[in-house]
Amino acid sequence: MxxxxxxxxxxxxxxxxxxxxxxxxxxxxxxxxxxxxxxxxxxxxxxxxxxxxxxxxxxxxxxxxxxxxxxxxxxxxxxxxxxxxxxxxxxxxxxxRMNRLLAFDPIDRTLTVQAGMVTEAVQNAARERGLFYPVDFASKGSSQIGGNVGTNAGGIKVLRYGMTRDWVAGLKVVTGTGEVLELNRGLVKNATGYDLRHLFIGAEGTLGIVVEATLVLTEPPADPKVMVLALPDAAAIMRVFAAFRAQVALSAFEFFTDRALAHVLAHGAQRPFETEAPFYVVCEFDAVGAAETDALAAFEACAEEGLLLDGVIGQSQAQNADLWKLREGISESLAPHLPYKNDVSVRISAVPAFMAEAQALIAREYPDFEVVWFGHIGDGNLHINILKPEGLAHPAFVEECGRVTALLGEVIERHGGSISAEHGVGLLKKPYLHHTRGAAEIALMQGIRAVFDPHRILNPGKLVD
Amino acid sequence: MxxxxxxxxxxxxxxxxxxxxxxxxxxxxxxxxxxxxxxxxxxxxxxxxxxxxxxxxxxxxxxxxxxxxxxxxxxxxxxxxxxxxxxxxxxxxxxxRMNRLLAFDPIDRTLTVQAGMVTEAVQNAARERGLFYPVDFASKGSSQIGGNVGTNAGGIKVLRYGMTRDWVAGLKVVTGTGEVLELNRGLVKNATGYDLRHLFIGAEGTLGIVVEATLVLTEPPADPKVMVLALPDAAAIMRVFAAFRAQVALSAFEFFTDRALAHVLAHGAQRPFETEAPFYVVCEFDAVGAAETDALAAFEACAEEGLLLDGVIGQSQAQNADLWKLREGISESLAPHLPYKNDVSVRISAVPAFMAEAQALIAREYPDFEVVWFGHIGDGNLHINILKPEGLAHPAFVEECGRVTALLGEVIERHGGSISAEHGVGLLKKPYLHHTRGAAEIALMQGIRAVFDPHRILNPGKLVD
The missing domain is CATH 3.30.43.10 (Uridine Diphospho-n-acetylenolpyruvylglucosamine Reductase, domain 2)
Structure with missing residues (x-):
């Protein structure tokens, strides 16, 4: 251009x-x-x-x-x-300006909204109608549905509810030629060829502009229980996850490190218990049937094995919200440090080996930088935030982080993982895309892009050339 | 060619x-x-x-x-x-010949199989490992996973478990240029651009040949209960569905007509009860918590309102299987009559209005043909089977059915529905595709096809030209 x-x-x-x-x-x-x-x-x-x-x-x-x-x-x-x-x-x-709720259907259990509607407003609209829009993440108060679709937003309840993709029954888009497409129109079943709706989800605005979405709603969770756990080492995380998952249907299983906790506490959150540990987990499940008893049994069993050092379970909705803030407040607490963000994933089974290798790489390559780990471990998704030291100029910091990200990309590739789990590729991850997508795949993406945007006017330079 | x-x-x-x-x-x-x-x-x-x-x-x-x-x-x-x-x-x-199980991962809960593995063999492999592959339909004994992916197979448990699409974590495909793509590699989260895995699901072999699939498994259902219900008229179907859905988490909600029952009984199935009715429903739910009591309460409430004439609940796995045969045996029982099949869908909320209009059209246009209705009403999916009269030549029969299908296509289009809910487009539904997909969408599908199959060697003439 x-x-x-x-x-x-x-x-x-x-x-x-x-x-x-x-x-x-x-x-x-x-x-x-x-x-x-x-x-x-x-x-x-x-x-x-x-x-x-x-x-x-x-x-x-x-x-x-x-x-x-x-x-x-x-x-x-x-x-x-x-x-x-x-x-x-x-x-x-x-x-x-395109932020209106267009339609609610109680039988289909769908909301049709304009793309500019804020995520939290969609969640509230669902709740007011006795239903639940389960895609949830820290930036829900300002992110918009169109953007969620563009990156296939994930968040903290993916373990139970999946990604944005799983809740989109229809999309209206304007392509790069100015044509309007109405994709899937809210149907549950529609086997009429390529599902272009799914192609637009995660396309980062390179195929067209999402202008409306029809979202599926579900039953609200019955009685959510929130626990925060203290763990002695990284290896315990996946073992505790397996022990809990065998006992209860988990809605969320998130981890963060002591450094993450320090930042979020400095930002105003409350310490969950006195015990200090290198790793913490916040998990959530619905208290249906014997779930709470089963979760406490899992806790006792893990504690006996030395996999847990301490824990707390929320006794009210207010306390649940406070416990969640320990995890959800991390990004905001790090923002003043201009963090360089890695958002990577591997298969759940590959987490322990990948995490050990990534930790070693990062300890070696960033001897002087503060590194904060957290993430959606139950989905194999780790956020690795590198904080800018006070004295270092931003461009030099970013260049150094880019060098290490290239090394991390090789580790991710060896473990069959993704260089972007839920943040998308945009401009910043494009140099590392080849670690996750093969050359043939990238060429096919370029070909598809040219079909939808032959004049190359939509978000050029992002995702793929 | x-x-x-x-x-x-x-x-x-x-x-x-x-x-x-x-x-x-x-x-x-x-x-x-x-x-x-x-x-x-x-x-x-x-x-x-x-x-x-x-x-x-x-x-x-x-x-x-x-x-x-x-x-x-x-x-x-x-x-x-x-x-x-x-x-x-x-x-x-x-x-x-490519029908082997390649890998099972108990932590990821995935099976990786070659595309030629039969659906039922996949189900059995999951069950042997204490898990469950929930995509299920009448032809599971001979259909293969690659074909399931090609048409995004649905079936009888979509209400609870979704389509094949929802259970595919990775695909290996060979494109029309002979390149191998490994799509998504089993990841839960992977925001690295266009999800080509989803593009291949439902592509009917026009973009490449699926050679391997990584399938997600889940917990087996707790204690499935099966009911068969007798209904006085078509309008009752959606009202009974709403009444049951408000009480219990339904795994399936399928309907069929008296004509369908007659065929399946003649084919060896057992009558569920003496009462005769124009419409029947088979539904399934897990007997967790108070579900069975709640379902029986829904039954009583519907019966009092005159929406149900009779019903039975299976008392054993064997009886459940017998009750399911009433629905699952229909296609096979119709096969000798060389049925012309319509497999259509609308949004669930549009079912009553669409069904009334479609029934009137079919009664008017097929005065002399036997028409058998059944389907996955909880997904808005109706199967309308037209049976060939004994004396009529097959080509003349097909031509007449095609004429009516074009009229039905207009009704479907007015109700925002799909001319193929789960059977795909192939050769037979191609003339009606424009009722569901706009001209711009069809042109984009042609463009995508040319990107993956520039030599036009893959399944030409199917889906779109």
Whole structure:
């Protein structure tokens, strides 16, 4: 895409696509809408457009084709891989104004929403109707459904409820040619060829702009119980997971290290118990049948084997929420340290061997950096956050982290894992994509992209070239 | 594809791709391997090849490119839309010899199998390991996993367990260029761009040949209870479904008509009770907690409202199996009548209005044909089988049914439904695809197909051109 500044005539034509007032070019707006939660690439969009309807999104896409300007689809910009960053004169298409609930069907148990609806608003809308939207993560208060679809958002309840993919019954999208597709239309069963809905989930806005989603809801959890556990070493994590999973249907099984706990406590969370340990777990299950008794039996058995040093079980919803904050508050508590984030996964069975190797690599390669581990261990998903030392310049820090990530990528590849479990590829993980996807797969992704976006206007430079 | 007979040199080269003895050209073999459970299109393959390894499948694909011969990937050939029929001189690639279990991982709870493994063998392998593969349908004794993936097979437990798609953690495929792709490798979380695994699920062998699958297993059902219910009219079906679903977690909720029952009884099944009714339901749930009491309460409430005329609950596994035969035996009992099959779906909420309209259309357009309705009503999926009258020639019968299917397609389109819920498109449903997929979607499918199969050798003429 050649443009970095828009010609006045092009800007006027863009203003004609929506209310003129909804095209922003103020430097503060360009900075705000031009970046996501990452801070590695400077934002430099040429304009921001806030369409209010599907027709306006189509008009913007057609405008982009005519004026040969790249578009960056943009939700809550809570992304952690630079998928929604606009570093090169793109026009950001922010879905903020398309945030309405369009329909609820109690028989189908579906909500149809515009893509700009905030995740937490969807969760609340479900709850108000006696149902439950189970995709849940720390940034739910500002992330949008369209962005969740774009990265196939996961989070803290994947163990029981799966990813965003599992809750999308239909999508409305505008492709790179400005056509509207209505994908799967809320059907449970539809064997009519390639399921393009699933192709759009996780496509990071490179195939089209998601404008509406039909989401499946489920029964609310019966009576959630939350436990926090203290573990003596990394090897205990998977053994405790196996012992608990054999006894109760776990909704979540998350771990974090003592360093993570220190940050979240410094940020205002409450210590769960006096015992200090190198590793902690927060787990959740529904207190149906004998589940609570069974979980306590698992706890006793693990403690006798020396796999657990201490533990606590929430006695109220308020206490459950406090316990969850120990895990959910980690990202926010690390933010001031401009962390470099690795979000990797392997098969669950490969976690112990991978984790040992990754820990050794990181101890060796980052002797002077603080490293904070946490993650969704029950899904094989580890978050490895490297904190920037005070004195080091950000570019030098990022370069050093990139060097180690390349080494980590080789370890991931040997263990058959993924260089991005749930953050997507965007700009920041693209150099490491080949560790997870073969050359033939990457070439096929490029081919598919060209089919949906022949003019190459959608999020260029992200994911694959 | 120009060839209908293979040149002797081409046949010799094909024999060199595998054991020479595994290339079949005997007319009986051509007929056996050249067709599926449909009987509308005459099989006319030029040869059958039975590769024994991924490398041999690759060799066959490269041979096909060189000799410009079309390939038809072939599993158990239990398909009902002609997706595996070879009507025009193709070489059938039958996966029968690639039927081994390759790996079981108790921590990941996955089975990795070759694509030719029979569905029931997978179910048994899971059961022997204390786990459960829940995709289940009448043809499980001969259908193969590769074919299940190709059509995203559904069946009788979708209500609780979803489709084949929900149980595939990884696929190994050979594309139309002979490349091997290892898709998703068993990972729970993997946000590295387009999920090509999901693109292959339901692609009917048009993007590549599935050679291996990694399947997720789950806990076996606790204590399944099976009920058969008698209903006074079609309108009662969805009301009884809603009443039961509000009380118990249903694993299955299937309906069939009195005509379906008559066929399956004539085929050897046992009448569940004396009461005769126009509609019957078989439903299943696990007897956990108060489920059985709750289900009986739902039964009583429905009976008081006049929504149920009679019912029975299985008292043993053997009786449960007998009750299930009433539903599962229907297809087999109809087979001698060469039924024309419609397999359609709408959103669950649209079932009553759609069903009323479809019933009126069918009563009007088929005054002299016997029509048998059954299906997975809890998923919005209806099977409408038209039986061939004794005296009518098969081609004339098919032509007449095609005329009515075009009318039914318009009704389906008005209700936002699918012309193929779980049978796929293949050859037989292709003329009606536009009722469910828009022109832009079909064009995009053609574009994707060209990316994976640039030489147009994989299952040409099926699904989309």
């Amino acid at each position: 050649p443009n970095t500044d828009l010609a006045p005539a092009a800007l006027d034509a863009l203003r004609a696509c929506t209310d003129a007032a909804r095209v922003l070019t103020d430097p503060a707006d360009l900075e705000h809408y031009g970046r996501d939660w990452t801070r590695q690439v400077a934002p430099a969009p040429s304009a921001i457009v806030l369409p209010a309807s599907v027709a306006e999104v189509q008009a913007v896409v057609r405008w982009a084709i005519e004026h040969r300007v790249a578009l960056v689809p943009s939700g809550g910009r809570t992304g952690l891989s630079g998928g929604a960053v606009a570093p090169g004169g793109e026009v950001v298409v922010a879905l903020d | 120009p060839n209908t007979d293979l040149a002797p040199a081409a046949l010799d080269a094909l024999r060199a791709c595998t054991d020479a003895a595994r290339v079949l050209t005997d007319p009986a073999d051509l007929e056996h391997y050249g067709r599926d459970w449909t009987r509308q299109v005459a099989p006319a393959p030029s040869a059958i090849v039975l590769p024994a390894s991924v490398a041999e499948v690759q060799a066959v694909v490269r041979w096909a490119i060189e000799h410009r011969v079309a390939l038809v990937p072939s599993g158990g050939r239990t398909g009902l839309s002609g997706g595996a029929v070879a009507p025009g001189g193709e070489v059938v690639v039958a996966l029968d």
